[in-house]
Amino acid sequence: MAVVFVAASKLPTPFAEFTMHGFLDEETGKEHIALTLGEIADGEPVLARLHSECLTGDALFSQRCDCGAQLHAALQAIAAEGRGVLLYLRQEGRGIGLLNKIRAYQLQDGGADTVEANELLGFAADLRDYSICKPMLDYLGVKSLKLMTNNPRKVSAMKGFGVLISERKPLQVGENPYNALYLATKADKLGHLLGRQHQDEHHD
Numbered sequence: 001m002a003v004v005f006v007a008a009s010k011l012p013t014p015f016a017e018f019t020m021h022g023f024l025d026e027e028t029g030k031e032h033i034a035l036t037l038g039e040i041a042d043g044e045p046v047l048a049r050l051h052s053e054c055l056t057g058d059a060l061f062s063q064r065c066d067c068g069a070q071l072h073a074a075l076q077a078i079a080a081e082g083r084g085v086l087l088y089l090r091q092e093g094r095g096i097g098l099l100n101k102i103r104a105y106q107l108q109d110g111g112a113d114t115v116e117a118n119e120l121l122g123f124a125a126d127l128r129d130y131s132i133c134k135p136m137l138d139y140l141g142v143k144s145l146k147l148m149t150n151n152p153r154k155v156s157a158m159k160g161f162g163v164l165i166s167e168r169k170p171l172q173v174g175e176n177p178y179n180a181l182y183l184a185t186k187a188d189k190l191g192h193l194l195g196r197q198h199q200d201e202h203h204d
């Protein structure tokens with residue numbers, strides 16, 4: 001079982017006209033997408049975002065999280081550079097799925113934080129598996145990333161799969177009164193690098 005390429009098309013957006021590549025994970029049946037811009041298979045580091053699905057933030061303007069603002073900012077940055085890749089990964093709710101995320105939000109409405117809510121539902125805090133990224137990047141010919149993320153787990157996961165990370169670019173956008181506690185919990189319990197002191201990190 002593998003993640004296989006199925007079809008590609010143009011995807012015009014307000015930011016740029018991307019190429020959209022569709023992939024099927026034959027093991028889970030999940031359908032993932034890569035948006036690409038420019039020449040990315042030349043071996044040079046590629047501006048990249050590995051974005052986990054958040055229907056509420058990405059499509060419904062939710063302010064409970066920072067996902068929509070991060071998606072917007074990442075596409076804008078790729079368009080400004082004229083070159084890059086965004087993998088849109090269908091691992092909603094850090095891998096627990098949309099309906100369980102709503103259950104988790106209900107628990108958070110009652111006072112739990114985002115990690116406690118997952119645990120109360122019997123899930124680990126973060127169930128995402130980034131191994132799906134590797135065959136997608138291989139298909140696209142991308143070998144090295146300038147990765148837009150605050151999440152060190154994404155950096156170490158990619159390195160573990162042999163993908164070079166030339167640079168981590170912080171992506172701190174979309175903070176608001178509704179997601180302040182959520183972002184603080186990500187920093188405290190999930191290791192996200194959200195302090196003001198974090199500058200771009202260069203890796204060898």
Ligand SMILES: Nc1nc2c(ncn2[C@@H]2O[C@H](COP(=O)(O)OP(=O)(O)OP(=O)(O)O)[C@@H](O)[C@H]2O)c(=O)[nH]1
Nearest residue numbers: 051052053054065091092093094104114149150151
């Ligand atoms: N279980 C759960 N998932 C959430 C909650 N809030 C947001 N999410 C999910 O968290 C994920 C966030 O994905 P990303 O923005 O790609 O990843 P990240 O770990 O925040 O790292 P960054 O690259 O720094 O943004 C999405 O799958 C959201 O659906 C929550 O309260 N509970």
Ligand SMILES: [Zn+2]
Nearest residue numbers: 054057065067
């Ligand atoms: Zn979100």
